[in-house]
Amino acid sequence: MKVVVLGAGIGGLAVASRLRGQGYDVILLEKNKDVGGKASLIKLDGYSFDAGPSLFTYPDWLDDVFLSCNKNPRDYYTYQELTTITRYFFNDKSFFDVFSDLDKTALSVESATLFSKARFTSLIHYWKRIYTYSEKTFLKGKILINWSFFKTAISWLFNIGFRSIFLSMATYNKLFVNNQKVELFLNRFATYTGSSPYNTPAFMNQLSVVELSRGAYYPNGGIYSIPKALEKLAIDLGVSIRKQANVVGISKNSDKWNVITSVENFSADLVISNMDFCVTKRLLGEKYELPTTSLSSSGVVFYWGVAKQFDKLKLHNVFFSENYKKEFSQIFNSCVIPEQPTVYVNVTSKIDANHAKNGCENWFVMVNVPSSLEICNKESIAKLKKAVINMLSSHLAENIEPLIEQEQLLTPNTLAENTNSYKGSIYGLNQNSLVKIMSRKPNKDNKHKGLFHVGGTVHPGGGIPLALLSAKNTAELIKNEYYAY
Numbered sequence: 001m002k003v004v005v006l007g008a009g010i011g012g013l014a015v016a017s018r019l020r021g022q023g024y025d026v027i028l029l030e031k032n033k034d035v036g037g038k039a040s041l042i043k044l045d046g047y048s049f050d051a052g053p054s055l056f057t058y059p060d061w062l063d064d065v066f067l068s069c070n071k072n073p074r075d076y077y078t079y080q081e082l083t084t085i086t087r088y089f090f091n092d093k094s095f096f097d098v099f100s101d102l103d104k105t106a107l108s109v110e111s112a113t114l115f116s117k118a119r120f121t122s123l124i125h126y127w128k129r130i131y132t133y134s135e136k137t138f139l140k141g142k143i144l145i146n147w148s149f150f151k152t153a154i155s156w157l158f159n160i161g162f163r164s165i166f167l168s169m170a171t172y173n174k175l176f177v178n179n180q181k182v183e184l185f186l187n188r189f190a191t192y193t194g195s196s197p198y199n200t201p202a203f204m205n206q207l208s209v210v211e212l213s214r215g216a217y218y219p220n221g222g223i224y225s226i227p228k229a230l231e232k233l234a235i236d237l238g239v240s241i242r243k244q245a246n247v248v249g250i251s252k253n254s255d256k257w258n259v260i261t262s263v264e265n266f267s268a269d270l271v272i273s274n275m276d277f278c279v280t281k282r283l284l285g286e287k288y289e290l291p292t293t294s295l296s297s298s299g300v301v302f303y304w305g306v307a308k309q310f311d312k313l314k315l316h317n318v319f320f321s322e323n324y325k326k327e328f329s330q331i332f333n334s335c336v337i338p339e340q341p342t343v344y345v346n347v348t349s350k351i352d353a354n355h356a357k358n359g360c361e362n363w364f365v366m367v368n369v370p371s372s373l374e375i376c377n378k379e380s381i382a383k384l385k386k387a388v389i390n391m392l393s394s395h396l397a398e399n400i401e402p403l404i405e406q407e408q409l410l411t412p413n414t415l416a417e418n419t420n421s422y423k424g425s426i427y428g429l430n431q432n433s434l435v436k437i438m439s440r441k442p443n444k445d446n447k448h449k450g451l452f453h454v455g456g457t458v459h460p461g462g463g464i465p466l467a468l469l470s471a472k473n474t475a476e477l478i479k480n481e482y483y484a485y
């Protein structure tokens, strides 16, 4: 049985190996010179940066790809657990740290916010309970529309409680947390799905558990070592990887798929697309248009080589904006770059010293923006850069502008160009309502037999762990329906 996988992002690489490991004949097509998609590598003079993802969670789900192919993951990549995960900075210049130890986190939160340690701990335990239930029912489920799915969905709704369904995350946190800094902190987890805390339902507070209870990790060498490890696995298993093969059309003739690329055509029994869901539909010739307001956020990233080291910065750092509500309204309602953005700074040279020159740091500086190809131009980027520099300089008590000696930029336009993501969206559709959450695109195409979807724009969701889970779900769906030989 011949399977063609379209795209060598993390989801595509994982499903290719899983299926090859089960005996399928697998060809993996990638338009770029290298694998990784959003998780690629950027090198500037003396500095290296992970282009997209920076927070690595659920290493066991990555290990499972190797184990399912009877390989030892430690022969392919290694990682370490972080004891200090993220530093959160607030407007009044106070900050707290999230540690791998919840007690320590709660203490740090209490001293910066006066929110009691006991309340914080019990809040997180509450969301942990909800999360465990959701993981079992939805994340690891396969979303097949049948009676068992409806039964699961109804029992899930009763279990999580109606107020976390009908109130937005921000409203719920205002009512039941009522501490400005802790609210901001919890509201930020909506961005893990590229959504707005002012729209996404309150039960998405459970995403805080990912960082606060499941821990965060660092793959040695950086995130880019993940797609490289998956590529090596695929090669070892005998997946045929064709790079610089841009897929320009997909069609079906009786029971065979025809995949047209810039170099040659491929015939297949099954096609698995790791491309953005919207892009796949368009390549099938379907009219598929979505407005920016339906899409997840995109990002502007400044990759800066900074000629100084700052002890105040950790590996992951978040600097909250002055007016979070306005920021999200600008991103999701007005669809413009926020004037005063929240800024995320990732510095991998804190762990991997060779990612920056001696005495320097590699700053990955990200701001959430709408998924739109019309918002970035010279003026808007210059204005944004100024706002970011002002904010970081004020927190670090030093003008950082003269310290920036190298720079590269990611915008929705370059993200769309590099990875073919629709309008530069990071996670496909946003999760700004219950209906949107429940109607995420399934791994098995509803319309075309023999077509499957994996990656961050389909079920169960965006980010490395969920893209890996989509690959697992899809490999199982295929194994249950099609013999390998």
Ligand SMILES: Cc1cc2nc3c(=O)[nH]c(=O)nc-3n(C[C@H](O)[C@H](O)[C@H](O)COP(=O)(O)OP(=O)(O)OC[C@H]3O[C@@H](n4cnc5c(N)ncnc54)[C@H](O)[C@@H]3O)c2cc1C
Pocket: 006, 007, 008, 009, 010, 011, 012, 029, 030, 031, 032, 035, 036, 037, 038, 039, 051, 052, 053, 054, 055, 056, 057, 245, 246, 247, 248, 274, 275, 276, 279, 299, 301, 366, 415, 418, 419, 420, 421, 426, 454, 455, 456, 457, 462, 463, 464, 465, 467
């Ligand atoms: C700025 C940024 C920050 C992020 N931060 C995090 C984070 O901290 N933690 C986290 O877990 N996740 C994060 N993510 C999301 C994460 O990168 C993705 O969800 C994850 O890498 C899964 O990707 P994927 O499998 O959907 O494939 P993608 O990375 O989208 O790859 C798709 C692949 O398909 C290829 N392709 C597209 N069209 C064609 C075509 N026509 N022909 C051939 N090949 C094609 C592309 O070139 C690409 O290689 C971030 C993403 C970005 C952009």
